[in-house]
Amino acid sequence: MMKRWLPYPRVSLLLFALWLTLNQTLDPAHLALAAVVAVVAPLLGSPFMPVRKGAHRLDHILLLCGIVFIDIVRSNIAVALIILGARREQTRSGFVRIKLNLHNPSALAALACIITSCPGTLWVSFDPQRREMLLHVLDLIDEEEWRDIVKYRYERLLVEIFE
Amino acid sequence: MSGASIPLWAEWVVAVLLVSGTGLAFLGTIGLTRFRSFFDRMHAPTLCASMGMAAVVLASIVYFTVAGQRLVVHELLIAIFVTMTTPVTFTMLARAAYLRRLESDGDHFPPDARTPSRDT
Amino acid sequence: MSPLLWALNIAHVLLGLAMLLSIWRTVYGPRAQDRVLALDTLYVNGMLLVLTLGIRTGTTHYFEVALAIALMGFVSTVALAKFLMRGEVIE
Numbered sequence: 103m104m105k106r107w108l109p110y111p112r113v114s115l116l117l118f119a120l121w122l123t124l125n126q127t128l129d130p131a132h133l134a135l136a137a138v139v140a141v142v143a144p145l146l147g148s149p150f151m152p153v154r155k156g157a158h159r160l161d162h163i164l165l166l167c168g169i170v171f172i173d174i175v176r177s178n179i180a181v182a183l184i185i186l187g188a189r190r191e192q193t194r195s196g197f198v199r200i201k202l203n204l205h206n207p208s209a210l211a212a213l214a215c216i217i218t219s220c221p222g223t224l225w226v227s228f229d230p231q232r233r234e235m236l237l238h239v240l241d242l243i244d245e246e247e248w249r250d251i252v253k254y255r256y257e258r259l260l261v262e263i264f265e
Numbered sequence: 266m267s268g269a270s271i272p273l274w275a276e277w278v279v280a281v282l283l284v285s286g287t288g289l290a291f292l293g294t295i296g297l298t299r300f301r302s303f304f305d306r307m308h309a310p311t312l313c314a315s316m317g318m319a320a321v322v323l324a325s326i327v328y329f330t331v332a333g334q335r336l337v338v339h340e341l342l343i344a345i346f347v348t349m350t351t352p353v354t355f356t357m358l359a360r361a362a363y364l365r366r367l368e369s370d371g372d373h374f375p376p377d378a379r380t381p382s383r384d385t
Numbered sequence: 386m387s388p389l390l391w392a393l394n395i396a397h398v399l400l401g402l403a404m405l406l407s408i409w410r411t412v413y414g415p416r417a418q419d420r421v422l423a424l425d426t427l428y429v430n431g432m433l434l435v436l437t438l439g440i441r442t443g444t445t446h447y448f449e450v451a452l453a454i455a456l457m458g459f460v461s462t463v464a465l466a467k468f469l470m471r472g473e474v475i476e
Contacts, residue, residue: 123339178316181308182289195305196373218338218352218359221293221311224304225352226359238359240308271389276459280392283437287403290433294403297426298410303419310426313403313433321396321433328440337445340436343452348431354425354466361469362418368456 107141109148114140116124159263166216166259173220181221184241196242197226200252201236209264216256223248275331279324286320293317302372303362307355314351319344393441400434421465428458 107115121136144151145193147169214225217237226236239248271279289312296309322344329337366374407430410423434453439447 116268116353120342123342126337126339174315178289178312181296181312182292185292185299185309185312214356215349215352218355219311219315219348221315222308224306224307224359225356226363235364238304240305270453273388276387276389279440280388283392283396283440287399287433287437290430291399291403293428294406294426297423299404303416303422306419307422310422310429313426313429318429318433321436322409325436325440329445332443339445343432343448343455345431346452346459347455350455354459354462357463357466357470358418358421358425361466364470365416365418 108144110151113144117143150199162259162262166256166263169255169259170216170219177220177222181240184222194242195240196237197246198237198239198242199247200237200246201232201234202228202257203233204257204260204264206264209260212264213252213256213260217252271328271331275327279328282320282324282327284297286317286324288317289313289320290317304372307359307362311351311355314347318347389440393437396437397434397441400430400437403430404434417469421462421469424465425458425462428454428462432458 118136118140120134121139123154125132202210202213204213210228213235214228217223217225221238224238228235235252237248237252242248277358293312293314296312297306300306300309322340325340326337329340366372404427407423407427411420411427413421432451435447435451435454438447439451
């Protein structure tokens with residue numbers, strides 16, 4: 103019963119909260135409308151939702167969010183300094199190939215989003231045969247350093263969360 | 266000209282957030298015009314869409330919360346939406362640019378760069 | 386003039402200049418992906434400008450405009466990137 107009407111409980115909860123935030127209200131009428139949206143929208147969308155093993159381990163997810171937030175702030179400052187021309191001479195950009203152990207498509211998508219949302223690093227492509235990703239770095243000093251950052255800072259946590 | 270008036274400390278908080286956020290967005294756009302190669306240019310607008318956007322949204326939240334005497338959070342939706350969509354568009358654009366690559370764009374592509382497979 | 390008004394003036398000028406710069410990049414390319422990237426930047430800067438306008442006038446009506454601009458920016462950039470990748474949008 104529960105499975106039939108609420109196939110994606112987390113999506114439903116998000117839609118409920120989204121509707122109420124969008125309307126800035128806790129009016130009973132809007133609560134009812136939000137409930138209708140939260141039930142109907144996932145049912146209509148379920149043919150398009152790929153069935154995948156979702157994320158678990160909330161503590162690791164929160165840790166990852168914290169790490170990503172710190173990295174975004176830090177790389178914002180770094181890229182702003184590069185644009186201002188503070189250290190223009192040494193800056194050299196380039197591509198790095200990194201072999202990954204992740205198999206879950208959601209984990210790969212999460213890694214792509216994390217890497218791209220930090221200014222200064224950009225996920226370019228992924229080769230599923232060789233399990234290699236191509237990364238573009240604005241301030242490439244040491245390729246090994248970036249390999250270590252991706253492997254130990256993000257990939258280890260993503261493995262814990264998704265696999 | 267301005268709507269509701271707010272206390273001076275809140276004005277300073279909003280002012281600092283606004284100037285730093287729009288300054289970062291401006292810097293990001295400067296980078297877009299100044300960098301030499303396409304993949305270098307792709308890094309710059311992330312500044313506008315991450316910290317620049319976050320600071321302006323925070324300024325808006327502080328202003329309307331103090332002016333209206335109640336918590337106004339619906340600007341957070343913009344922040345969440347932009348944070349979630351920017352990496353998606355940028356990875357798609359980077360992939361498209363990589364598939365259409367030319368050495369004359371000014372980027373130094375890796376020597377064994379073969380055409381990436383298209384199904385991810 | 387209050388600090389908030391000063392900050393708003395500075396913010397408007399900076400965002401206006403940023404929009405002009407991204408229009409310059411949209412016009413002068415040199416390649417199609419540069420134009421798409423510049424168009425996306427133009428959308429983000431326009432959205433920030435509308436948000437700061439909302440603070441200046443003190444009304445929350447601008448919020449919907451900003452959200453609509455953000456949505457359209459996302460959809461149009463994805464469609465253009467897809468077009469660059471495969472030569473067609475819907476397959």
